[in-house]
Amino acid sequence: MKYMAEKCALCKENIGTTFLEKLEGTLVRVGEGENSRKFYVCSGCQKEHKENLKEKISKL
């Protein structure tokens, strides 16, 4: 399976992967059920925003 680069929803940088092809960041889900959207966030932005991350992304 080929890995597709994901961009950070906040800083728009490509999110790198570890040698096991795990994203160096996190996946944030906003909303419920069919209306939910997924956003990738790099580890840098994850650290910067921490508990405000979801709130920050929901305002994008």
Ligand SMILES: [Zn+2]
């Ligand atoms: Zn970022």
